[in-house]
Amino acid sequence: MHPTLQRLDELAAHLATRDDTVAVLGLGSAGAQRGRLDEHSDLDFFLIVEEGATSRYAAGTDWLAAPCPVVYSFANDRRGRKALYADGIFVEYAVFTVAELRRVPFRGARVVWRRADAPPGLTESDVPEPRPPYDTVEFHLNEALTNLYVGLHRELRGEHLSAARFIQGHAVDRVIALLRLSEGEPPYRDVFDPSRRVERTYPPQLLPLAEMVPGYRGNAAAARAILGWLGARFAIPGPINRAIEELLRS
Template sequence: MHPMLRRLDDLAAHLATRPNVIALLGLGSAGVEHDRLDDHSDLDFFLIVDDDAVARYVDDVAWLAAPHPVAWSFANGRNGRKALYADGIFVEYAVFTVAQLAGLPFTGARVIWQRPDAPTGLADRPAPPAPTPYDTAEFHLNEALTNLYVGLHRELRGERLTASRFIQSYAVDRVISLLRLTTDATHRRDPFDPSRRVEQAWPAQVLPLAAMVPGYRGNREAARTTLDWLAARFPVDPVLEAAIRRLLET
């Protein structure tokens, strides 16, 4: 068993002795897809407790340290903390009541432990919602183009950081969405973060990330690469393409 999964099991064994804990759910690579857990993973989980116990379990890490000493931690929200065990295992977790859990969007959860009277289906979620009318190739194409256009104007204004976000982040997210809609990639897609595992899905000759995301000083080169990539594969509007190319030459 991977040390991280063993840590989760040891944590569950301790939590089972606490009467105000209802369940422990593994998420991400500690969830149903735990076969992809590796030495670079962190340990994500939800702790489900009685209605009056949330703040106590967020503020106090004694329960977290039961299986192994905690070297560092901080509260990153009303319901959650991040922590580093002394042996290097990094954890991100949140504490909820059953009612709070019911209103949360998540996927791929796995019940590590639950007490006998816990509600059934704590880890279950309905099928993901149907695509919106805007999840189309036309939408993502034009969003990418306008990201390039706005980003280049900000680059010319001297706002290089925000320009890099429009050109090397927002536009690239739209490129990934276009590939998702128009290719048959079989990687495990993260519904909450489109950038996860894209290198496993598309080789560099399909998705030239090194050229699309060259860094802070490379906004013009990145915009040119992404525009050329889009124009070679999709029906780019000539008016908008010409406007972007003028900015590239300014």
Template structure:
């Protein structure tokens, strides 16, 4: 058994002795796709508790430290914490009541342990992640183009950090969305909450040339040229915005 799964089982064994805990759910690579676990994974989980017990499990890490001492932790959200065990296992967890869990979007959860009187279907009771309001080729294409346009203006103004975000992050997010829409078979095991996860496995470099699109802080013009060329090769790009982007690439 992978050490992280063993850690989760050890936590479950302890939480099972506490009368105010209903269940422990593994998520991400500790969820139903736990074969993805490797030495670079972190351990994501939900603790489901009775009404009135939540604060005890968010504010204190005494229960978390039972399998191994906790070397570092902080509250990263009102619902939970991030923590590093002394043996190097990094965890991110949240604590919810049944009512809170029912309103929470999540996928791929696995019941590690649940109390005998816990409701059925805990691992699938959350609603599906909301789709973007404009999840179309037209939207993502034009959003990418305008990201390049705004980013190049900020580059020319000397605002290089925000330019880098527009050109090498926001526009590339739209490129990934375009690939996801036009090559749906490549969406296997993609993260519905974070599109950049496992993108290299889904789209090889000849489909998604990330090295050219994300060359780094000092190379915004090169990145914009690469992304514009990629878009122009695969989609019908409006000549007006494309011309405006090319003017900015030639300026300065």
């Protein structure tokens, strides 16, 4: 068994001895998508507890250290922490009651351990999958174009970091969405972060990320690459195309 999964099993076995715990859910590569687990994977999980126990488990780490000493941790949320074990396994977790879990957006969970009287359906969130207002080619194309337009104006103003986020961040996310719509649903897609595993899904000749994300000083070059990629695949409305080209000549 992979050391990360073994650690989660050890942790769940300890938590199963406590009266105020209900279940342990593995997430990410420790969840339903264990096929993507590798030596770089961290350990993500939810701990489900009885009413009144959330703050105790979120604030304390005695239970977390049961299988191995914890050498570093901090509260990254009022319900959870990030922590590093002495053997190098990095964990991120959150603590919820059953009622609170129903209001949390998540996908791909796996029951590692559940109490016999735990309710069914713990791996399913009642919160809908996050989607843009319109998940269409028209929407993503025009979002990408307006991201380039706004980003280039910020670049010309000297706001290089903000420009990079619009051009090399937001616009590239829209490019990835366009590929998803045209090439089909990719395996192991992270609905909360479109950048995950794109390098494995799309080869450089299809998604030239080195050209689209060249770095802090490369906003104009990135915008040219993205505009060229979009223009080779879709009909770009003339007015916005000309406006972006004019900014690129500035």
